[in-house]
Amino acid sequence: CPPWTPCHSSGATFSPGIHYIGERTVTDDDTWLTAKMIAIAGDPEYPISWHKMGYENEDTHERDGTGKGAYDVIKIADQPLVRLRAGTDEYEKELCRHFPGKERAVSEWIKTVKEAAAETMVFLVSRAWTPTVQRIWRALLGRNGFKWAGKTTHEVIASLGFSAREEQILCGQHGTTGEAPRDLCFLLHAWVVHHFINGGYFPVGGPMSIVKTLSSTIHKAGGRVFVRAHVERIPVENGEAVGVVLANGDTIKSRMGVISAAGLSATLHHLLSPADVERYMAAEMKFLRQVGGGVSCVCGFVGINGTAEELKLPSSNLWGFPEEATEGHDMDEIIMKYRNNLLDFSVEDGFCFISFLSARDPAYTHLHPDTTSCFIAAEAAPEAYEQLNEALGGAHTERRTKAYKNTKKQLETKLKNLLLKHFPQLEGRITSFDVSTPLSMYHYLKRFASYGLRQTPERFTHTLPRVGTAIRKFYLTGEDLVSGGFIAAVASAMVTATHVLGYTPLDILTGHHLLNDLPNVPQPPTLEQLTQAAKTEAM
Ligand SMILES: Cc1cc2nc3c(=O)[nH]c(=O)nc-3n(C[C@H](O)[C@H](O)[C@H](O)COP(=O)(O)OP(=O)(O)OC[C@H]3O[C@@H](n4cnc5c(N)ncnc54)[C@H](O)[C@@H]3O)c2cc1C
Numbered sequence: 387c388p389p390w391t392p393c394h395s396s397g398a399t400f401s402p403g404i405h406y407i408g409e410r411t412v413t414d415d416d417t418w419l420t421a422k423m424i425a426i427a428g429d430p431e432y433p434i435s436w437h438k439m440g441y442e443n444e445d446t447h448e449r450d451g452t453g454k455g456a457y458d459v460i461k462i463a464d465q466p467l468v469r470l471r472a473g474t475d476e477y478e479k480e481l482c483r484h485f486p487g488k489e490r491a492v493s494e495w496i497k498t499v500k501e502a503a504a505e506t507m508v509f510l511v512s513r514a515w516t517p518t519v520q521r522i523w524r525a526l527l528g529r530n531g532f533k534w535a536g537k538t539t540h541e542v543i544a545s546l547g548f549s550a551r552e553e554q555i556l557c558g559q560h561g562t563t564g565e566a567p568r569d570l571c572f573l574l575h576a577w578v579v580h581h582f583i584n585g586g587y588f589p590v591g592g593p594m595s596i597v598k599t600l601s602s603t604i605h606k607a608g609g610r611v612f613v614r615a616h617v618e619r620i621p622v623e624n625g626e627a628v629g630v631v632l633a634n635g636d637t638i639k640s641r642m643g644v645i646s647a648a649g650l651s652a653t654l655h656h657l658l659s660p661a662d663v664e665r666y667m668a669a670e671m672k673f674l675r676q677v678g679g680g681v682s683c684v685c686g687f688v689g690i691n692g693t694a695e696e697l698k699l700p701s702s703n704l705w706g707f708p709e710e711a712t713e714g715h716d717m718d719e720i721i722m723k724y725r726n727n728l729l730d731f732s733v734e735d736g737f738c739f740i741s742f743l744s745a746r747d748p749a750y751t752h753l754h755p756d757t758t759s760c761f762i763a764a765e766a767a768p769e770a771y772e773q774l775n776e777a778l779g780g781a782h783t784e785r786r787t788k789a790y791k792n793t794k795k796q797l798e799t800k801l802k803n804l805l806l807k808h809f810p811q812l813e814g815r816i817t818s819f820d821v822s823t824p825l826s827m828y829h830y831l832k833r834f835a836s837y838g839l840r841q842t843p844e845r846f847t848h849t850l851p852r853v854g855t856a857i858r859k860f861y862l863t864g865e866d867l868v869s870g871g872f873i874a875a876v877a878s879a880m881v882t883a884t885h886v887l888g889y890t891p892l893d894i895l896t897g898h899h900l901l902n903d904l905p906n907v908p909q910p911p912t913l914e915q916l917t918q919a920a921k922t923e924a925m
Contacts, residue, residue: 398689398759398818399750404593404872405703405741405761406439406457406586423876426904428599429606436587439701439746440471447698456702457586460558461808463710468555469702472585484555491546495556498542502534502576509535509573509846510877511894513867514885517849523891535846539575540567540718554711554720561705561739563841563870564681564765566718571846574869581873586703588746620644620653620860622662627860643859645882647875650674650839650851650866652832658857666856673850677842679835680870682766682824684728686801689818690758694745697811699758701746706808708735725767729774731796738804739763757817762801768834771824775834794821837870853885861886 421436428434440455442448456469468484470477474496481492508527512520524532534542543553557567562578565571589595601611616633629639646653654663654671663671690697708724711717724736744750744758774793798821806813824834839845846869853861863882868874880900889899 398687398754398757399592399743400687400759400761401593401743402685402687402761402822404588405739405743406582406588406746407436407872408582408584408586409873422901423873423880424596424599426901427603427876427879428596429602432595432599432602434595434599435590437590437746437748438472439586439588439703441701442745444469444700447695447700449695455700457582458559458705459700459702460555460705460707462554462558462707465710468558470559470582472583474583477583481555485548485552488548488552491548494546495543495548498546499576499579501529502573503580505529505532505534505573506577508532510868510881511884512849513852513878514881514889515852515891516854517852519891520849520852532847534576535571535573536843537572538568538843539565539570539572542572543567550711550713550716554707554717557717558705558707560717560721561737561763561765564683564835564837565841566721567716568718569840569842571841571843573846574841577869578871581871588743590747591749592743592747617648617657619659620646620657622658622666622857622860625666625856626858640859643861643886645861645863645886647864647879649831649833649864650862651679651835653862656832662857670851670855673848674839677839677845677848679768679833680837680840681725682768682771682827682834683763683836684766684797684801684824685822686760686762686798686805687818687820687822688760688762688802688805688816690760690812691756691815691817692758693751693756694742694758697758697809697815699742699745699760699809699811701742704738704740704808706738706740706804708737721765722767725765726770728764728766728797728800729770729793731800734800734803735807736764736800736804738801738808740805740808760805760812762805764801764804766824768824771828771834774823775825775828790825794823797821797823838864838866841869853882 421434424434439457441450441452442455443450444455454471456471458470460468460470462468466484469480471480478492478496481495482489485492505528508524509532512523515523539557540553543556548556553567557570557575559578559582560566560570560575563570563574567575604611617630618633619631621628621631621637627640627644629637630644631637646657648657650670651674654667654674658667694701707720709715709720711720721737724733727733728736740760740762742758742760744754750759774790798819801821802816802819824836827836828834851862851867853863853867855862861882863878865871865875865878867878867881883900884894887900893899
């Protein structure tokens with residue numbers, strides 16, 4: 387299953403890889419882009435309703451349902467909280483409150499973010515084309531010659547005259563990309579800020595509702611979804627991908643082709659043979675080595691006795707920084723310091739992200755009355771876990787030793803203390819605490835990086851990876867194709883389909899694209915209609 391599907395432990399439900407989704411960009415027919423993409427690919431029999439975060443009063447914590455509260459709260463040491471609320475005006479107001487006298491710079495920042503965010507569409511679609519067409523596409527359609535992809539977030543922030551302390555606030559949500567400002571591609575940061583500027587949303591019923599609507603479409607169209615079906619390899623014959631071989635020995639042959647959503651690293655290191663990689667995908671391998679994998683995470687899944695309302699737990703996320711950045715000790719240094727000392731248990735403090743799924747999903751209390759589920763994550767340096775992995779004899783659960791369990795126990799204590807530091811009302815309320823480490827990530831995705839490839843300018847200015855490959859009928863999709871993030875993964879699916887279905891750049895420019903065409907594809911019949919038709923035929 388994708389990492390964002392729910393997991394269950396000790397009577398609670400968790401959603402490891404989706405805490406919030408944004409992009410409430412209104413399209414022509416008044417729906418927002420994220421919802422529109424999922425709705426047109428999903429089954430209308432299982433519609434998704436999106437719940438807005440920040441529906442409680444920020445001071446009294448009463449659920450007033452207005453959605454005017456914060457969706458993200460940035461807490462830097464003992465400084466006043468930064469509360470990001472839905473709407474550009476609210477965003478601007480909050481920044482101005484924290485940066486007195488910098489009103490013009492704030493307005494310039496927002497203008498720059500919007501300008502750069504507008505280029506993400508150009509970037510996304512370009513992944514469908516060959517490197518040469520990508521270059522022409524970006525040069526012609528990217529306003530300012532696609533320049534924002536080549537800049538770091540720090541460069542842009544510094545050029546607008548913001549201080550190190552202000553940079554920390556402007557990048558308070560950096561954990562969504564896992565890059566510190568001096569490495570983070572500005573195009574991506576602008577996309578993230580813009581993605582959430584109109585608020586954070588959560589699918590009612592949790593991410594499973596997304597799985598339900600999408601898998602139903604696949605089923606009705608005659609496809610099948612297999613879970614726990616590990617693909618061992620992708621055989622290539624005469625330069626063409628011919629299917630997949632599963633770990634149980636079964637082979638599924640393909641007529642139309644094979645699309646890998648497993649990530650670039652797993653695809654090149656595990657699914658294709660070394661000979662095929664050398665012959666057909668040497669450029670992708672070179673790119674992978676050059677760019678590398680991004681940050682890892684240690685996550686805590688916490689079961690809590692009591693409802694979110696009773697415990698006054700917010701629907702917003704908390705981004706907690708232990709130190710305030712200064713000119714001599716900037717955000718990059720702070721991030722690296724706490725990433726690198728996560729396994730140093732003499733250091734108690736750290737950067738963390740905290741969210742309460744039950745506080746943002748109105749369906750949760752029906753499933754688990756009188757309980758709350760919490761997710762806490764801390765960034766981890768992948769190298770430390772690569773070493774730990776080797777020391778423990780490889781990433782096989784059955785071989786994980788007492789030493790690994792001890793390390794997990796110590797991580798649990800560290801995360802628990804961080805949780806109680808930020809939410810002391812949870813003292814005595816914690817009923818279960820499960821920890822996942824980057825080794826857990828490796829177990830599922832064959833990499834330590836939480837969000838796949840690093841999110842640097844080097845990556846976003848490159849023309850690889852792209853959907854098509856030198857192997858005929860073999861395609862790439864998923865977060866490594868575009869960027870980390872749920873909506874990026876959905877967009878990558880659209881881009882891959884664009885390529886596979888043979889759309890041309892001219893089609894896209896003349897409005898002939900999937901967003902317009904998919905709603906016109908006749909819906910497959912519902913189960914009821916099929917049953918009715920079968921009955922009629924039998925009569
Ligand atoms: C801790 C965490 C929190 C996050 N929070 C958010 C958030 O709040 N909002 C947001 O928008 N994004 C969030 N993300 C990012 C988001 O979850 C990912 O970007 C997104 O899931 C990527 O989708 P994908 O389809 O590309 O890859 P995945 O979701 O990783 O799917 C790849 C699939 O391939 C399968 N696979 C791999 N190898 C094989 C094989 N050999 N055989 C069979 N199957 C295989 C895997 O099991 C997996 O199911 C978060 C990520 C993490 C790690």
